[in-house]
Amino acid sequence: MESPLPDRTGSDRTGSGLEVGAGDVTAGAPDADDDVSQVVEEAGRFRIYLGAAAGVGKTFAMLDEGHRRMRRGTDVVVGFVECHGRHMTEERLAGLEVVPRKVVEYRAGRFEEMDLEAVLRRNPKVALVDELAHTNVPGSGPNEKRWQDVLDLLQAGISVITTVNIQHLESIADAVEQMTGVAVRERVPDWVMRRADQIELVDSSPEQLRRRMLHGNIYPMDKAPQALNHFFRTDNLIALRELALRFLADETEEELLEHLQRHQAGTIWETAERIMMGVTAAPGTDAIMRRAARMAARNKADLHVVHVVGDSSATPDDGERIASLKRLAADLGAEWTDVHADDPGRALMDFALSHQITQIVVGSSQRSRWKELMGGGSIIRRVQKLAGAAGIDVHIIARRAVQSPMSPPGEDDPDLSPSDYA
Numbered sequence: 001m002e003s004p005l006p007d008r009t010g011s012d013r014t015g016s017g018l019e020v021g022a023g024d025v026t027a028g029a030p031d032a033d034d035d036v037s038q039v040v041e042e043a044g045r046f047r048i049y050l051g052a053a054a055g056v057g058k059t060f061a062m063l064d065e066g067h068r069r070m071r072r073g074t075d076v077v078v079g080f081v082e083c084h085g086r087h088m089t090e091e092r093l094a095g096l097e098v099v100p101r102k103v104v105e106y107r108a109g110r111f112e113e114m115d116l117e118a119v120l121r122r123n124p125k126v127a128l129v130d131e132l133a134h135t136n137v138p139g140s141g142p143n144e145k146r147w148q149d150v151l152d153l154l155q156a157g158i159s160v161i162t163t164v165n166i167q168h169l170e171s172i173a174d175a176v177e178q179m180t181g182v183a184v185r186e187r188v189p190d191w192v193m194r195r196a197d198q199i200e201l202v203d204s205s206p207e208q209l210r211r212r213m214l215h216g217n218i219y220p221m222d223k224a225p226q227a228l229n230h231f232f233r234t235d236n237l238i239a240l241r242e243l244a245l246r247f248l249a250d251e252t253e254e255e256l257l258e259h260l261q262r263h264q265a266g267t268i269w270e271t272a273e274r275i276m277m278g279v280t281a282a283p284g285t286d287a288i289m290r291r292a293a294r295m296a297a298r299n300k301a302d303l304h305v306v307h308v309v310g311d312s313s314a315t316p317d318d319g320e321r322i323a324s325l326k327r328l329a330a331d332l333g334a335e336w337t338d339v340h341a342d343d344p345g346r347a348l349m350d351f352a353l354s355h356q357i358t359q360i361v362v363g364s365s366q367r368s369r370w371k372e373l374m375g376g377g378s379i380i381r382r383v384q385k386l387a388g389a390a391g392i393d394v395h396i397i398a399r400r401a402v403q404s405p406m407s408p409p410g411e412d413d414p415d416l417s418p419s420d421y422a
Contacts, residue, residue: 062081113140275292293333
């Protein structure tokens with residue numbers, strides 16, 4: 001028997017919550033997630049507490065969940081929790097088994113990281129692992145990123161409960177940088193977030209967050225004024241909260257569609273939109289790709305990234321940029337295709353027609369190799385003309401000058417330990 005739709009309301013210590021899952025949570029039956037996890041033996045269950053910013057209570061909510069499961073007899077351990085000097089969080093750790101951290105010396109400093117091998121040897125039913133986006137200290141373990149550690153735990157059959165802020169989602173990070181002027185160095189691929197069985201928003205109003213900051217409950221008192229005037233400005237917090245709510249709303253809609261498909265197997269459900277992006281090695285293409293990924297997510301559409309390879313010589317820098325874009329496409333969950341053709345406009349349209357593309361995304365025109373291949377013509381105008389005749393919408397995204405946001409150490413992400421190791 002199929003489980004009913006997930007309960008779309010939740011609670012946390014800071015305010016209302018919104019929870020989405022894979023159809024496994026029954027309203028009024030908090031034990032359902034653990035019951036289902038006993039059936040799934042191949043991989044552990046994956047739950048994420050999502051926040052708009054540091055201090056909303058993600059870690060506290062995760063620890064609360066750990067205590068709740070432990071009281072029901074579930075074998076729970078703390079793989080890694082960062083308290084940031086917050087006394088209430090430290091107190092909440094009491095009573096939970098904590099796997100000792102691994103101490104690593106790096107560049108004349110001593111750092112503590114999660115001991116992945118120790119957690120795997122302990123083999124609990126559930127591991128609490130804070131800060132999904134964290135970058136591990138080099139030499140501390142087999143993986144560069146904590147989200148990779150989490151995937152290893154899941155693969156070993158260990159369920160994981162973790163935390164992350166919305167700015168660390170790969171498709172959103174660059175927009176947050178532009179909005180806040182603060183670098184987002186820690187990023188989690190979109191496909192990792194969407195791998196989660198449950199994502200729950202831990203919510204707090206901007207006013208409440210700023211009050212907590214003033215009281216020293218998020219940052220030390222001496223750092224609060226700077227944070228309040230930069231990342232924790234009211235307008236930034238409002239925008240971050242909206243990004244988190246939109247992401248959760250998209251996830252909730254997806255769960256509803258999956259539920260309807262399961263219960264109405266005879267109904268034909270078609271993807272309403274199919275989005276294609278044409279890429280070149282031109283500067284700013286990565287930001288446009290993230291924009292296209294957000295458009296695809298909002299429309300529940302597949303994203304195809306098409307690179308037209310001409311016969312003109314490419315520079316080594318072009319090759320490196322294309323390789324970087326290909327990696328980014330994988331992180332965003334897009335499908336990459338290389339097309340060899342001398343006419344980029346026609347090649348893009350042939351691909352669009354053969355894949356039933358409904359929307360095309362391209363960057364604003366610059367004097368690129370595409371233009372040279374066209375003998376001086378505008379690739380944008382040609383795509384617009386061909387797409388218009390085929391009834392396909394074209395979105396032309398402006399290329400913005402890329403400037404690396406600067407911030408004092410630690411301000412880019414108050415929820416993370418020092419991690420800009422490289």
